[in-house]
Amino acid sequence: xxxxxxxxxxxxxxxxxxxxxxxxxxxxxxxxxxxxxxxxxxxxxxxxxxxxxxxxxxxxxxxxxxxxxxxxxxxxxxxxxxxxxxxxxxxxxxxxxxxxxxxxxxxxxxxxxxxxxxxxxxxxxxxxxxxxxxxxxxxxxxxxxxxxxxxxxxxxxxxxxxxxxxxxxxxxxxxxxxxxxxxxxxxxxxxxxxxxxxxxxxxxxxxxxxxxxxxxxxxxxxxxxxxxxxxxxxxxxxxxxxxxxxxxxxxxxxxxxxxxxxxxxxxxxxxxxxxxxxxxxxxxxxxxxxxxxxxxxxxxxxxxxxxxxxxxxxxxxxxxxxxxxxxxxxxxxxxxxxxxxxxxxxxxxxxxxxxxxxxxxxxxxxxxxxx
Amino acid sequence: xxxxxxxxxxxxxxxxxxxxxxxxxxxxxxxxxxxxxxxxxxxxxxxxxxxxxxxxxxxxxxxxxxxxxxxxxxxxxxxxxxxxxxxxxxxxxxxxxxxxxxxxxxxxxxxxxxxxxxxxxxxxxxxxxxxxxxxxxxxxxxxxxxxxxxxxxxxxxxxxx
Numbered sequence: 385x386x387x388x389x390x391x392x393x394x395x396x397x398x399x400x401x402x403x404x405x406x407x408x409x410x411x412x413x414x415x416x417x418x419x420x421x422x423x424x425x426x427x428x429x430x431x432x433x434x435x436x437x438x439x440x441x442x443x444x445x446x447x448x449x450x451x452x453x454x455x456x457x458x459x460x461x462x463x464x465x466x467x468x469x470x471x472x473x474x475x476x477x478x479x480x481x482x483x484x485x486x487x488x489x490x491x492x493x494x495x496x497x498x499x500x501x502x503x504x505x506x507x508x509x510x511x512x513x514x515x516x517x518x519x520x521x522x523x524x525x526x527x528x529x530x531x532x533x534x535x536x537x538x539x540x541x542x543x544x545x546x547x548x549x550x551x552x553x554x555x556x557x558x559x560x561x562x563x564x565x566x567x568x569x570x571x572x573x574x575x576x577x578x579x580x581x582x583x584x585x586x587x588x589x590x591x592x593x594x595x596x597x598x599x600x601x602x603x604x605x606x607x608x609x610x611x612x613x614x615x616x617x618x619x620x621x622x623x624x625x626x627x628x629x630x631x632x633x634x635x636x637x638x639x640x641x642x643x644x645x646x647x648x649x650x651x652x653x654x655x656x657x658x659x660x661x662x663x664x665x666x667x668x669x670x671x672x673x674x675x676x677x678x679x680x681x682x683x684x685x686x687x688x689x690x691x692x693x694x695x696x697x698x699x700x701x702x703x704x705x706x707x708x709x710x711x712x713x714x715x716x717x718x719x720x721x722x723x724x725x726x727x728x729x730x731x732x733x734x735x736x737x738x739x740x741x742x743x744x745x746x747x748x749x750x751x752x753x754x755x
Numbered sequence: 756x757x758x759x760x761x762x763x764x765x766x767x768x769x770x771x772x773x774x775x776x777x778x779x780x781x782x783x784x785x786x787x788x789x790x791x792x793x794x795x796x797x798x799x800x801x802x803x804x805x806x807x808x809x810x811x812x813x814x815x816x817x818x819x820x821x822x823x824x825x826x827x828x829x830x831x832x833x834x835x836x837x838x839x840x841x842x843x844x845x846x847x848x849x850x851x852x853x854x855x856x857x858x859x860x861x862x863x864x865x866x867x868x869x870x871x872x873x874x875x876x877x878x879x880x881x882x883x884x885x886x887x888x889x890x891x892x893x894x895x896x897x898x899x900x901x902x903x904x905x906x907x908x909x910x911x912x913x914x915x916x
Binding site: 439 | 885
């Protein structure tokens with residue numbers, strides 16, 4: 385803590401939040417200037433987890449880039465896999481078979497549920513409701529078991545391939561998935577009784593960290609942050625990829641723009657994901673899961689751009705090929721990076737006790753911010 | 756929004772415009788970038804109100820910037836390419852129009868050493884660096900960058916307070 389007397393008769397205190405703080409969910413440092421308990425300014429300091437992934441992509445072949453995307457958003461790595469594979473497919477003019485597309489969507493939605501359950505667990509803990517953590521992680525465990533039996537890993541799946549997926553659904557997967565979805569919907573109802581209506585919880589979130597729709601657009605917010613602010617923006621609807629245009633689901637939008645709205649969007653999204661998964665299971669055709677790929681994949685010179693809706697928001701990849709087996713440039717636009725950039729505008733005027741509530745409601749993953 | 760409307764609005768400020776499968780793509784010069792962005796942000800026929808993305812790449816001969824902007828109201832995507840020389844990589848900053856692009860500009864400086872004229876931290880390289888330590892030397896995404904090991908494995912930013 386440093387006392388700094390300004391030329392005016394105002395005493396401000398500089399407080400360092402992080403980089404080692406349990407509520408920042410990773411190594412994030414917030415330099416906060418305080419006047420009493422009101423925040424005057426905030427400067428996020430990031431980069432503690434920077435590994436130079438974009439540079440590493442340039443030294444690897446196209447297929448070898450996929451495991452690196454697991455290490456970006458490690459709560460929803462399958463969405464990262466899908467985003468980069470779509471960019472590669474567009475670069476090389478490949479098309480995944482229909483069955484593979486359905487399985488990709490199914491797994492991405494399952495991963496979205498797992499990611500939102502982590503949000504629910506950690507956010508409730510941040511606010512002070514420790515019990516929810518255990519209930520949410522109980523459900524997430526079942527979800528990760530399913531992912532593990534499908535992909536062989538619990539967090540870093542490395543599963544999607546350019547042109548399809550490597551393996552078909554294992555035996556008994558459908559049964560297990562249906563049981564899990566039944567459990568999940570019950571658990572969400574239980575959670576509504578336990579947490580959503582809780583007066584203390586609502587008191588901490590309602591009217592806190594309000595983002596207007598204009599601000600959300602100007603700052604490039606996406607995902608639950610944008611939809612909590614009344615911006616009806618979901619890449620699955622506005623620029624449908626894979627088979628999303630054939631599936632029926634609603635996009636929850638709340639207009640209050642506060643932390644509660646962002647929380648409610650995510651809870652409702654889990655129900656919608658369950659709906660999507662059920663439709664995928666029902667509509668999935670039989671057939672191939674992988675298209676023909678050359679052994680050494682050399683896409684023509686050009687650039688490609690893919691957009692997907694990850695649990696945190698719009699995850700897009702920009703990829704340039706120079707005709708060699710390695711990409712010339714890969715850039716990932718990660719939603720957490722954008723959302724952290726909003727903090728200097730969101731925090732001034734807010735009480736220091738609300739910082740954790742606001743930061744948690746953005747649901748950032750630092751692996752994705754720093755890349 | 757399509758290439759035709761953009762040609763009509765921008766006239767000779769445009770080098771080229773074409774419709775691509777996922778966006779409309781235009782090429783402009785660095786000198787015209789700010790006026791083009793201001794125009795497209797406020798023009799009712801384009802209404803680019805959403806901050807998308809900025810990135811750049813070094814081809815070895817020149818640096819090519821890639822901007823992506825969206826319109827939430829109309830629902831269209833625009834991508835802009837700007838080419839600048841390697842030894843004098845200067846473009847105007849557009850973060851005053853879309854504050855969300857502030858950090859992307861900082862990232863481009865950090866990795867490729869592009870100077871964003873008009874950015875609030877443009878004259879302060881320590882504040883402009885975003886992902887790398889404040890005292891890092893060189894720009895790692897340039898093709899001629901050679902990493903130098905400082906000898907200190909804990910090499911990090913200088914303590915500021």
